[in-house]
Amino acid sequence: MTSSSPAPLSAAHPSHNAQPPGAPGLSTPVLLLMAVACGLCAGSNYFNQPLLHSISTQLQVRDASAALIVTLAQVAYAAGLLLLVPLGDLLERRRLITTLMLLAALGLFTSGFAHNYAMLALGTLLTGLFSVAAQVLVPLAATLAAPGRSGRAVGLVMSGLLTGILAARSVAGLLSEVGGWTLVYRVAGVAMVAVALALWWVMPVSRNAASAQTQSYGQVLRSLGALALRHPRLRSRALLGALSFASVSVLFSTMALLLAGPAHRLGDAGIGLVGLAGVAGALMANVAGRMADRGQAQVATAASVSLLLLGWGALWLGASSLAWFVVGLLVADLALQGVHISNQNVIYRLDPTARARLNAVYMTSYFVGAATGSAMGSAAWLWGGWGATCALGLGLAVLNALALAHDQRLARRARSGAAAPQALQGAGM
Structure with a gap:
């Protein structure tokens, strides 16, 4: 069941992750x-x-x-x-x-x-x-x-x-x-x-002795499915991550082909330097993290999903303008990091004792989305060039917005479910 009062991200499962007495730390x-x-x-x-x-x-x-x-x-x-x-x-x-x-x-x-x-x-x-x-x-x-x-x-x-x-x-x-x-x-x-x-x-040396003694490799793998079934917001956030990374991977798998083509004629070094625009994604990660700490993870996610939609508009203009391409790449990277950091903040709070397995479920979905987007991007490029590539990336971004709407419904339901017992407890006092 989803916790109604999330634990801080730095919390550790006492029996599995606690430091031994006197451990100096890293x-x-x-x-x-x-x-x-x-x-x-x-x-x-x-x-x-x-x-x-x-x-x-x-x-x-x-x-x-x-x-x-x-x-x-x-x-x-x-x-x-x-x-x-x-x-x-x-x-x-x-x-x-x-x-x-x-x-x-x-x-x-x-x-x-x-x-x-x-x-x-x-x-x-x-x-x-x-x-x-x-x-x-x-x-x-x-x-x-x-x-x-x-x-x-x-x-x-x-x-x-x-x-x-x-x-x-x-x-x-x-x-x-x-x-x-x-x-x-x-x-x-x-x-x-x-x-x-x-x-x-x-x-x-670091060994999780408690888990090693009580669980086999097969049991650990099976528990991943159980976690996914138990937590609806793990599923919704995994879907958000998969769709956002799929959309941006359409760009990543084809950008070198566009930039090296007749419109821009960049070499490998030039393409690599264009990629530096994505460094701003680190800034968005910090902003999204601070917003999540203030309880604004949904706001950060919504802003990031909107940025991804806007980014594909700029990337479409980038077919003939390197400046617009750089703007689109920057905005897409900002959006991806904002969604990703917000997603992690949400899922790590679902069960502080199972963060590694929650991360495995989420990250597996995240990179399955990336692989799917890359394959679809290659096919779109082959079929219709940059125009088809942009249409595909934008379509995936629209699906991402629909997934966000579903996650917001789950978040409201979780808040109302947590508020009801508190109201009953207050009435009985």
Whole structure:
């Protein structure tokens, strides 16, 4: 049942997540390293976006086939969220995180030395599947933080994750300009190995012994479905996340094809620099978080959904105007982060003792939406170019607005349901 008085996000389940007596917590340098690891893991799935034209040219495949690499990365990441992230409740976490990161590095090297499309696809799948180490690191930061500082720890690590996603396109474009698109994956692979080994060196051993003794892997996976059935707003917010990311993924999977085409004629570096407009998404994340803390998560979500609708109008004008394209990209990124941060704030309050599993359900839906949007975007580009792409993205944004209306009805119902017992209690006093 949904709690009528949400617990703060920094609360921890006492038997599972509490620090041992005398635990000093994580130092700032260790938290910064964890933030870098999150950014590298998350960003590894976005390196391909400004490189699609170069990939299609060098590997001699169609633009639409190259764009499917974006979809493969997101499908693999969604599978990792569902199948690997719950292992954080069963296995020793330091070993799990470093193992996942080393396997993700193997995927990056496979892509970096690919001479054909099949090899690139395999590397993309491996990287996407195992880069979910970031989603094990984020709740671990709260678990290992010093008492009263878990909110700061999670905020710092999440900032690293968001910055990694936003900077990945720009870094990839610049590196590709220097040494070709394969250099991007090779450098990222080396960085992934280095950060994984550094984490192994500095992070404390962490095992969720209580869960490991009472639940099997199969039970943990089955509990994800039970949580989804128990919490209507988990389902509504997962739908909101999926539709918003699907809409923006239509853009992400095709923007390089538009910008490299005859209307704009940008190289990989130029496409990467255009992607820097998304850095403003970090600002929206902070604004949405503060609004949620003040009980205005619904307002933040509504504003973000509206921005996404407006963003597609600007992107349509961006077919012939680079300035309008940048404006549209900026607004779409702002909208996506606003919806995402608001969603997380809502779902984490549904059951403070099951946040990792709630996150697994939500994030799986989130990236399934992303993969679907990428695949649909590639098909729309192939069928009708940028006009069809914008029509698809706008259509998904409209569906997102309808999903918000459904979530608002659920929120009102939850508030009225919580108010009724309080009224009866007051009448009996």
